[in-house]
Amino acid sequence: MNSFLLVFSLVLFFVAAWFAWRYYDLKKRISGYANIIRNRPENLPTDLKGFEDLSNAIASLQTTFDLQLSALDSDNAKLSAILDQLTDGVMIADANGFIQFANPAAQKLFEISNALGSSVTEILRNHQLVDAWRRCQQTGEMQSESVELPARRQFLQLIAIPDTHAGGSLLLAQDLTRVRRLETVRRDFISNVSHELRTPLASLKALTETLQSGALSDPEAGPRFLGRISTEVDALTQMAQELLDLSRIESGQVELILAPLTPKSLVTSAADRMRMQAERAGLKLSVKCEDNLPNIRADKSRLEQVLVNLIHNAVKFTRPGGEVSLETESANGGVRFAVRDSGVGIPAESLSRIFERFYRVDKSRTGSGTGLGLSISKHIIEAHGGKIWAESNEGRGSTFYFVIPLN
Numbered sequence: 001m002n003s004f005l006l007v008f009s010l011v012l013f014f015v016a017a018w019f020a021w022r023y024y025d026l027k028k029r030i031s032g033y034a035n036i037i038r039n040r041p042e043n044l045p046t047d048l049k050g051f052e053d054l055s056n057a058i059a060s061l062q063t064t065f066d067l068q069l070s071a072l073d074s075d076n077a078k079l080s081a082i083l084d085q086l087t088d089g090v091m092i093a094d095a096n097g098f099i100q101f102a103n104p105a106a107q108k109l110f111e112i113s114n115a116l117g118s119s120v121t122e123i124l125r126n127h128q129l130v131d132a133w134r135r136c137q138q139t140g141e142m143q144s145e146s147v148e149l150p151a152r153r154q155f156l157q158l159i160a161i162p163d164t165h166a167g168g169s170l171l172l173a174q175d176l177t178r179v180r181r182l183e184t185v186r187r188d189f190i191s192n193v194s195h196e197l198r199t200p201l202a203s204l205k206a207l208t209e210t211l212q213s214g215a216l217s218d219p220e221a222g223p224r225f226l227g228r229i230s231t232e233v234d235a236l237t238q239m240a241q242e243l244l245d246l247s248r249i250e251s252g253q254v255e256l257i258l259a260p261l262t263p264k265s266l267v268t269s270a271a272d273r274m275r276m277q278a279e280r281a282g283l284k285l286s287v288k289c290e291d292n293l294p295n296i297r298a299d300k301s302r303l304e305q306v307l308v309n310l311i312h313n314a315v316k317f318t319r320p321g322g323e324v325s326l327e328t329e330s331a332n333g334g335v336r337f338a339v340r341d342s343g344v345g346i347p348a349e350s351l352s353r354i355f356e357r358f359y360r361v362d363k364s365r366t367g368s369g370t371g372l373g374l375s376i377s378k379h380i381i382e383a384h385g386g387k388i389w390a391e392s393n394e395g396r397g398s399t400f401y402f403v404i405p406l407n
Ligand SMILES: Nc1ncnc2c1ncn2[C@@H]1O[C@H](COP(=O)(O)OP(=O)(O)OP(=O)(O)O)[C@@H](O)[C@H]1O
Pocket: 242, 309, 313, 314, 317, 341, 343, 344, 345, 346, 354, 359, 360, 361, 362, 366, 368, 369, 370, 371, 372, 373, 374, 375, 398
């Protein structure tokens, strides 16, 4: 009996020892496995003895997780590329009004280098915009506000959208400066056109009334008034044509017909067209053209129109006995044309404005002309990829230059 008990206890001991050892071994392997998961999850062993099912399940979980992570990464990259490239400013503020995110456009619009952590008030620096954001926080509704910032010569629009989950807000800022400027230009343009139309129309009215009230039968005054009517109609027609040209060129409807062109032929043919007019005004018109100039690619009739406009101005603003000269020479990367006159000149403060539509230095002095010639010329030169500018010495003369690049 005793020996049976002894054997039984021995067996029991060995069984317990075996289980203890198994338990110890398993614990050791599991903690080793846990260590691997913690430190090198990319090298997970799939053959954890006795736990194949578990390790397989973890490995497949990890693969799914990796896939989701990389999809998330690529979504993130797309989103941040969009936010980086967006021309509108985007900012996210938390519930306390601290900026958590700002894209480059927002930093540029508000002229800040690092917006993160700054307060909305610090960034917006304008009480109307800050009020809009506050209203959005208080009401939980979208708010929008547009302001002009005279110091920065900017027109901004801010849209504040509440974030109902986090209690913060999304701020979108748009720079409307260009749109506003275009609106102003359009308004000015319309008022200028109506103003320019009023003068010739008023003279036409006065002239016809005079004719109606008896001047028609006057053998001397009748034809004179008719002649003046014809001049006014010509001026109106020219203005209508110039306006049409300008709007076509500005809207890109005029297609340039580019072809190789020798600078000399261009200058000579423009000079030939204007020679009579210059001589009639008592002016000497000369052409200087550098030899061996390279050909340019240009629309001949358009460039000739520019030269004719410039010569026409030179003739108009130079007193009899003066000189007008056309010069052509190579400039770096292109050919430079110049129309030089010894005329009345242009005051320094007007030099930057003469290329604007309808701008005339001294409306009483110029007499005929609508102030469109130079702005048409500027558009034509820019459509060729070139540049046009003027230099002048008041009382001594002006020179208009333009460069046409070689390619
Ligand atoms: N060579 C020049 N000398 C002096 N002033 C000039 C000269 N060229 C242009 N200007 C000034 O610039 C203004 C604008 O010129 P622009 O050619 O655009 O208009 P315009 O000659 O008055 O009219 P348009 O050309 O439409 O008939 C002129 O009114 C004139 O005041």
